[in-house]
Amino acid sequence: MVVEGILTTESEDGSMHVAPIGPHVDRGMASWVLKPFQTSRTFANLHRQSRAVFHIVDDGLLMVQSVLGMCNAPEYAPSARLENAFGWILHDACRAIPLRVTAWDLENERAAATCVEVERIDLKPFWGWNRASNSLLELSILVSRKHLLDQDSLRQQLEQHRTIIHKTAGDRELLGLQLIERALLPLNS
Numbered sequence: 489m490v491v492e493g494i495l496t497t498e499s500e501d502g503s504m505h506v507a508p509i510g511p512h513v514d515r516g517m518a519s520w521v522l523k524p525f526q527t528s529r530t531f532a533n534l535h536r537q538s539r540a541v542f543h544i545v546d547d548g549l550l551m552v553q554s555v556l557g558m559c560n561a562p563e564y565a566p567s568a569r570l571e572n573a574f575g576w577i578l579h580d581a582c583r584a585i586p587l588r589v590t591a592w593d594l595e596n597e598r599a600a601a602t603c604v605e606v607e608r609i610d611l612k613p614f615w616g617w618n619r620a621s622n623s624l625l626e627l628s629i630l631v632s633r634k635h636l637l638d639q640d641s642l643r644q645q646l647e648q649h650r651t652i653i654h655k656t657a658g659d660r661e662l663l664g665l666q667l668i669e670r671a672l673l674p675l676n677s
Contacts, residue, residue, distance in 0.1 A: 489513060492625055494543040494554045495522070496576040497533035504576040505533055506559035508551055508628060511542060511603075520587055520603040531599055538589035540603075543581035546615040548624030550580055552664040555628040556671055577609065584609040620657035623649035624664045631671050646672060 490510040497505045507530045512521040522540070524531040534540055545551065553559050559578070577584040586606040593600040617625075627649050630642060646668075653665045 489515065491517075491544070492551070492629075494545055494550065494559075494578060494581070495530060495540050496543070496578060497530055497540045498537060498575055499529070499533055500536070505529055506554050506557075506578070508554045508632065509542070517585075517605070520605065522587070522589075522601040522603060523598040524601070525597060526594065526599050527597075534589065534601055535592070535599070539575060540587050540589075541575040541577060542585045542587055543578050544583040544585070544614070545578075545581050546617060546621075547580060547660065548617070548621035548628075549660040549664040549667075550578075551625050551628045552631075552667050555632050556667060558667070577611070579611070582610070582612055582614045584611060618656050618661075620653045620655075620661035623652045624661060624668070627665075627668045631668060634672065642672065 489512070491513050492508065492510045495507050495509040497507075499505045507524075507528070509522060509524065509530065512523070513519060520542075522534065524534060550559070575586060585608050587603040588606055589601045589603050591602040593602075627646065630637065630645060634642060650665065650669075653661055657665065
């Protein structure tokens, strides 16, 4: 199964790098496989250091911000850097799971990094997701792949999700929708 969340890695200059990712896990979350594209900064950081922190979140806006590269600003800075040097923890996450890479498969465009969980850090209770948050998650995935998708299909999916968001959103989800719409602005013309 794929669990959507946010991964933090450390860049060469020591700064935090944030990216959405969907690791393949078993139901007990004992088996982890990260599949970053080999051309990505996430891959470069992970391959260089063989460590990262996966975050389980309950905030659609945070997912949108991570896919748009907006989580490196000071207001989204992590509250802590792990003492064991495994990486950065996002303070708005529900759970942080430091991972260590134990094996690589570099045969495909998307590398496969088999990982082990180092520990589980509970930060706050999981509040849950509503339909608006789920729609923001789906739109975030579409934004990350917009260069691969048909413009008409993207426009239709944006409209469907926009309706759901307007019916069920709070302030954070509406802000997330505004950010998505800006990212897809050429589609709205």
